[in-house]
Amino acid sequence: MDTSFNLWILLMPFVGALVGLTYMGIGRRIIARVQHRYGPPIFQNIVDVLKLYSKKTAITHGVMFHLAPTLAITGTISTLMFLPILTGPHGIYLFSFKGDLILLMYIMVFGCLAMALGAGQSGNPNSAIGVSRGLSQMVGYEAPFVIAMVTLMVQFNTTSVHDIIKAQDSFVHWNMFQSPFAFIAALFAFLGFMGNKPFDVVIAPAEIASGPPSEFGGKYLALMQTNRGMFAFVKLVLYVDLFMGGAANFVSLLAKTFFFYLIPLFVGIVNPRFRTEQAITFFWKWPTVIGLLGFLMVIL
């Protein structure tokens, strides 16, 4: 138990990054199929990251710029550490017994804030606009997300992720089916979380170059891409834990996370991008109303 515990603590960030990056590769491939083409190899994103790690030069704009990717990845790994990856007898719990859902909700922001600060120091107005848009949109999708989370916490009268997982002991008890409104609200929020179209106002290439990361290159971008893969994994696992009752083994974990990965992907393929205020008001309309319906279901 002890050695495997330590081993998983060391391994999990790498597993997360690899899984996240591979999903992105598969995602690119699926997008390519919809677009009538072959698409890149599945491991293209991993190759990209390797390439970025092998870049010989990198420029920095200052301390915060230098630290930002490090801090971001710190935030993501820390989040991962407080997340139950697998449950059951062969579970991988890491430090998840030492935190709860509120901690997860807040520590997830750590990395984003660090990225925002680094982007800020890059001095590029496009980065600043990207951050401004991202934070604004965050307030948008946080509304349905928070409603869904609070619904879950009140429904099970706990803030511990473990208890929420335990309550979904069988297929029919999954929160997906048990509290469908909260699930739908959270799903909308998830679209915003993942930053896929139509909610990719942050990087919006045709508008603000590539937004916050536009000054990052070489090793910094490598760390950021790793972080991106890992963060996607973290978000997926969190949703699986909350709405699909966690996973008992890696196969089911991969299947469930991939299901969640596909949803924003397919929405993104066929939709253009919202303008920022449209995205915010979108989140404040139907997803919030659906979330509040979920509330009523729990309260009544």
Place this chain on the structure above:
Amino acid sequence: MKEDWGKEAGNIIARWARKHSLWVLAYGTGCGAIEIPPTMTSRYDAERFGITGMATPRQADVLLITGYLAVKTLKRVIRTYEQMQSPKYVMGFGSCTINGGMYWDSYNTIKRLDDYLPVDIFINGCMPRPEGVIDGFIELQKLIDSGQANGWKKYQDNLEWYRTNQKKVIKNWKMPDYNW
């Protein structure tokens, strides 16, 4: 001995990764830019080879000079090139980058791209077909694999020479001087 081995393995991986992930800067400098969309989209699908467009020079690996360069553009291209991170590659695209092409007597376009930037590979034609472009990329991959695509080193080593050429054409040189 052991260190050398590690270094060698690292180099092989790095070369392999660089080869299979070429991020092209989205910069249509000339009329050749019209053949880039077909190259990148469903018919020719350059993404199969890991070739993707990138928005900013900090992230890009390949600078594709799509055709003639007006002097005004040359200035921007030089700045853009210098903002890219090494290793970086320059592809001259179309006859006009080689010898002026159609515009051999135009007062506003440069005639030889390699006087101003270290070109790793030229693709000839006016304009090259998407197949030609992809072929060019594959040749570039071969060069990267064999370690010959080191135009960026050449640029660093012969900066003086390039600068002289650049300043000869660009009359008002108002750019910050870089050190690598």
Place this chain on the structure above:
Amino acid sequence: METIPLILLILFGSALLSYVIGKINFVLKVGVALAGILVSGYYFLQLYGQAQSYTFRLLGFDIIWRINPLSWFFGMLIFGLGILVAIFSTSYMKNKERVDFYCFALCMTIASMFGIVVSGDLLSFFFFWEIMTWASFLMVIYYRYEAQAAGIKYFVMSMIGAYSMLIAILMVYAQLGTFSFDALASGWSDFSVSFQIALFVLFAIGFGVKAAVMPLHTWAPDAYGMSPAPFSALFSGVLSKMGIYGFALLMFVFGAGKLAGSVTTIHGVALPSYILAWFGALTALIATLIAVMQDDAKKLLAYSSVGQLGYIILGFSLNSSMGTTAALFHAVNHTIFKGMLFLSIGAVFYRTGTRKLSEMGGLISNMPYTFFVVLLGIITMAGIPPLSGFVGKWLIYEALLEKQMVLLAVVAFMASTAAFLYCYRLIFTIFLGQRPPRFDDVKEVPWTQRAPMLLLSLLTIYLGFYPYGLLNLIGQAESTVMGLVPMNLSQSILFNDLGHVSTIAVMNTVGTVFVIVFVLFNTLYKRSRKVGLKDIHTSGEVPGPEINLHYATDFYQPFSRSIRYVLERSADRLYGQFANNLEGFFDVLRYVYTGNAQTYALFVIMFLAMLLMFTNWLI
């Protein structure tokens, strides 16, 4: 001599002394004030764990000054921030005009605040409360003419609060015949329900003005913004906490918490408290939204302060052990991070001479220490782990969820998310991005200013790592003074029925991961090449020096566009409309106000008579 009167004496004495001696030279007046605060602080420390009380009769009334864990807790805030502010002021106020005046008001404010927390009866409480109002009013109008409007607003709002409190005190006196807290606490249950509610509302208005609860907050942004920066820190960090102290007294000492037994309850909270909770939550949300739109750094902090106080009031109004713990812990947090932020904004103002966010930028390389302080400040303010802000936020949410107050929890969550917006704006527009050329030569502030800020930031790190000492202190206050069961801290873990968080584990994880990644990242790669500020991707163009590349004006325009419905309805404008409508009424009143002293005396008597009738009717 008794310690409490001694401290008060020293503080008031040094206030007067510094004003009088202050005519001689700068060092002396600042020295006297600083010495006074330091010495009294030392004596105050001696009071820890003691339960002293000092009673004397004045004009036929019993005046009680006592110290208990709750008073000590608030006293700690007063002296902690007071001393740091005083140190900060030594260099900040150098070469400024009317320093003697400043020192006088500073010492008076600290003295009166200490007076408030040691008061054991309503009379001295009100007396010190008024001194505090006056002293802080003097500070608000420090920058004479430009501060006029802010001063008047502050004064009028404070008067509303004071009168409402005075009425409540008189009502209590009319009923009990004494001003003592203890008598009130024991007598509260005998009051009729309507009387209880009336007392509750009147006291809540009185304290709410100081705690800047919406819609009584309108004075705060202007007053915080106008007073000198170190005092703004004190204003927001501690002075507003007096309102919070008032609420603590009201809910748990006077016994408003017992209302739950006699009126309708929602989620186990009495209706007035529940309404107060909504006031708190909406204050937190709306003030945050307004703060996002501010361009003046101090106004931004002021609105943020209003919002954070909303959280604290929300915590108190839950009338539970968890809620109170959350409120008191967040009060400490707020004192710390608002101290840090106001002081560092002051430091920036000291060097740049501007508070406009859109005019600054890129100061990180010039003022790295200040940047660090602001960074920790906003992380705390946003409630991001591993700093102490998270602990406060966690306690509040747990308290809300414990009571099953879902909507309030959602509002509180949303307010906290929206707070990221202004947090980022604050740090970005001042320290990050492009630096305007005119600030190229800006230097870091002197150590007398750096040290207080850095001390506070160390404190937030410590509290983020180990908040249990402070929680213990709060627990003492709760169990001895407020009659609540403190939360269980035996395992050094934040724990309640719903869940738990180990702050130590969080801090360790974040720290370890950071160190590992940092070390790996920096040993495997060569140093990066540092490039200039303007060496950025500008689509290939070379911008000239006159080109502004700093994105700071209207930073959150898309956001403000989507919340414009909220912003259009500001309370200030409401009062403005109200005043306009009243103008005609006042024209009539002018005939009444003849300027004759006798008529005024008549009015006062009539007013008192009405008051008496009013109170009788209530009973």
Place this chain on the structure above:
Amino acid sequence: MSDTLQKEEQIKASINAAFRSAKVSIQRKGRIIVEFRGGILPAFASYLKEYLNFKHLSMISGVDWPEDNQFELVYHLWSYEQSIHVMVKVRLDREAAKTKTLTPLWEHAETYEREIHEMLGVEFEGHPNMRDFILEDWDDLPPMRRDFMTREYVDEVYEWRKGREDAQDVRQTIAEQYNTEVPNFNNEDK
């Protein structure tokens, strides 16, 4: 034929009646050429625009006539209602080329005038924004002047790659195809 040119004749008559200095000729159906000599151009243009409904300014061309030592500015106007295109020609002295701007009438004339200023060196009085348009830091003769020799300029400024100096091979092929010799293509050939 004559009845199809009715509209054109009408316009010609009204222009002749209003402006003596305008010499109007009908080129073909839908094309009228006005040679405007002397007088105030903006007044004439506004007459065309307001009274004859030539609302659409298609473009302003500048032609260099070094033989006459003159620049010719051609204002192309189009009437949507009558489907008629008018070319108003104005001749300017080559040495002191100066004319009034038409930006008060058509705001987008700004770009055309900027281009002519840059390419021919004509001054436009009252132009609101005469910054660089196409060229950057150009310090030679304005390039569209006939006496600016682009070949010489190129030889002077740019480096040639070997083998590209003559550029005659294509012409050789054509000449062979038509069984003629390669003519001299220098500029003096007219």
Place this chain on the structure above:
Amino acid sequence: MSAILQEKETTLYLGPQHPGITGNMMIELKVTGDTIRKATTHVGYLHRGFEKLMEERLWMQCFPIVCRICVPEPDPNEENLARAIEELEGREVPERAKYIRVMMLELSRMATYLLWMGGQSGSAGLYTMPQWTVGDRDYIIDLFEELTGGRVYHMYIWPGGVRRDLPEGFEGRVRKVLDYLEQRLTDYDRLLFENAIFLRRAQGVGILDKDMAMEWGVVGPPLRGCGIAHDVRKDEPYEVYDQLDWEVITHEGSDVYSRAMVRRKEFEQSISIVRQVLDKMPSGPVHNPGPNPLKWRVPAGEAYVKTESARGEFGYYVVSDGSLKPRRVHVRGPAYVHGVSLLERMLVGANIADTSFIMNSLGTCPPEIER
């Protein structure tokens, strides 16, 4: 403290190296928040001095040059120059050649619209659309390649007709492509033109006032998107457009969406025009040969010809002094107004997010601005 005063507005450079820009130009935006306060266009990054080069070239040598003036849509340029020379010379064009020219022009219009659909939706972030349309555009490009030998630059239309006759079975292949594109149009509708998010972004954005459109010399789809029915093909019919059955398409609304709809409907109409052309195409010669190009002197005179390209009226002003080379060829691209002064005006008050969107809807094409 430095004396340099900074502006209050933030400056954003949209281009020349920017994914949101079409071609190679620059828009300097002064923004506060995400509202554009002032926009300044800078062009000239693609200037090759074509008009100067043409003064140095034989008349025939001008044809490879003019087609490079507008890269996405070269045929209207060739058509214009050819017609201008024909007008100066009085040379007749065989009837069959006229039909082939119309077919070429309409096919190139369709190819341009496909590229534009990609650009318009790409600027809004819908990347599936460019993949589809640019891929489908290649079917038309293949037809061009078969007919002319060149994918992009055709040099097919020349004075006196077209360069060569249609190959065996070409008509059938054109019809096949038309059928395919017509069927794809429903896909495009579902993906872009009926997409709720696209509608929300496009409606009410980039309003071009009706009077202003007339006054400013706006042409082509932007003009017809204001509900003003003007089309060079109807106003001043050239080739055989007056013998074909088609109507000028307009759309009320004056915003990005109405411009998009105009283009979308014109795409459909082009398909029908090409079909009519194929149905009616007479047999006969395709070229009325002229003199030896090396000794070819065009009579002195001047001509202004215009063609309706996909972005609007393309005007050529050709002056000949009777020599071997043109005296002056001045090109008026539709984007000249759209891309410079009109864009500057329309972007004021717009959102940063809509910059590239509006620019695409106007159909800006830098190479024809600066030539």
